[in-house]
Amino acid sequence: MTEPTFDRSELLLRRDAVMTGRTDGELSRLVRAGGLVRLRRGAYVDQLLPPDAAAVHRLLVHATVAGLRREAVVSHQSAAVLHGLPLWDVPLDRVHVTRQPPAWNDRSAVLRCHVARLRDDEVTTIDGLHVTDPVRTALDLSRSLPHEAAVVMLDSALHRGQVDHAELRVRLFDIAGVPGSRSAARAVAAADGRSESVGESRSRVVLHRWKLAPSTLQFDVRSKDGALIGRSDFAWEEHRLLGEFDGKVKYRRLLKPGQEPGDAVFEEKRREDAMRDENWNVVRWVWSDLRRPDRLAARVRRARDRDR
Known part of the structure; x- marks a missing residue:
């Protein structure tokens, strides 16, 4: 997967505008008239800000790094955005950079500076910026994010082939x-590239926490003659139980050309009926269930124990 490219014409820095003869008063009038949108102090775009938080942060990274007086490497969630690494529940209000010691940690309204040693092979270049490579970025986030958010990020990166599990484990050494290294090791151990969505990753974290870990993911259900009936997100094979996280994204992904969402839902219902005909029980849950993990765990436990 290639990183998104950055069009520098989208961004106008005050220092560049002043050098071409514009004044602060003119910039302010353009903002009031809607000709410019202020991204942050001293940085503007000549279009509406994109609705995607990652796209806005990408602009913010370029605007902030351009104003730094000392060299720094874009890191953590800012590096993740530049690499196109998917994030969930990760704040993007500050640009994160890393400097080599003997620098010092620094924080402002728009900047968070970390201090750490970086090898040359841990730094790459994107759009002219020095950026931590995908593996170092993933490990830095695994050290600093809550466990659930770290697993979501790692699952997605593994699923998309942006990082390799074996290399993650090696580079944990x-x-x-360092602070957070144990959290990173725990997140890497829990990560699984077979998860295909944020909802599936979050569900797996909940199930592990409540000691209800499935025996496998993306389980192929087959008829007695070996024909493929369908694939289930989770399976507890010993208990003949299948688990399905239902999100709107899943049904959009199942749509075939010319199909309506209702058609995909109907086909999913037929698929589930066929699985039940093969003596599999099915338990389903949705986004709102993840807000009450105790209830989700109780429902899965009841379904799992029905065969006893």
């Missing part, structure tokens, strides 16, 4: 002993 590079951060051994």
Whole structure:
């Protein structure tokens, strides 16, 4: 997967505008008239800000790094955005950079500066910016994010082939002993590239937490003659139980050319009936169930124990 490209013409820095003869008063009038949108102090775009938070943050990264007086490497969630690594429940209000020691940690309204040693092979270049590579970025986030958000990020990166599980495990040794290294090791151990959505990743974290870990993911259900009936998000094979996380994204993904959403839902119902005909029980849950993990765990446990 290639990183999104950045069009520098989208961004106008005050310093560049002043050099071409514009004044602060003119910039202010353009903002009031809607000709410019203020991204942050001293940085503007000549269009509406994109609705996607990651796209806005990408602009913010370029605007902020351009104003730094000392060299820094874009890192953490800012590096994740530049690499196109998917994030869930991760704040994007500040640009994150890393400097080599003996620098110092720094924080402002728009900047968070970390201090850490970076090898040359841990730094790459995107759109002219020095950026931590995908593996170092994933490990830095695994150290600093809550466990659930870290697993979601790692699952997605693994699923998309942006990082490799074996390399993640090897490079954990590079951060051994630093703050958060144990959290990173825990997240890497829990990550699984077979998860296909944020909802599936969050569900797996909940199920593990409540000691209801499925025996496998993306389980192929077959008829007695070996024909493929369908695939289930989760399976507890010993208990003949299948688990399905239902999100709107899933049904959009199942749509065939010319189909309406209702058609995909109907086909999903037929698929579930066929699985039940093969003596599989099915338990389903949705986004709102993830807000009450105790209830979700109780429902899965009841379904799992029905065969006893």
